[in-house]
Amino acid sequence: MAVCKNCGATLCADEISVFLKLVSREAKTYLCKQCLADTFHCDTALIDRKIEQFKRNGCLLFTLGVQKNE
Ligand SMILES: [Zn+2]
Structure with a gap:
């Protein structure tokens, strides 16, 4: 199970996908929603x-889901 590299929280597939979209498609470590919001100085x-x-735009990262570290 992937965890947040900042706080160690367990990540859901959506959190991993949004990190890949907003930060880097090449990312191997991720941030949870809360830490990502802190990074961007915005609200969760x-x-x-x-x-x-x-999801509405049909982004493949979300529709397929991200299942790593099985
Ligand atoms: Zn975190």
């Missing part, structure tokens, strides 16, 4: 909106 609600937006 904005991250949630981004996740919804990417």
Whole structure:
């Protein structure tokens, strides 16, 4: 199971996907929603909106899901 590289929280697939979209497609370590919001100095609600937006746009990272470290 992937964990946040900052706080160690267990990550859900959406958190990994949004990190890949917003930060880097090459990322091997990720941040949870809260730490990502802190990094961007924004609200976690904005991250949630981004996740919804990417899903609506049919982004493959979200529709396929990210299943790493099985
Ligand atoms: Zn975190």
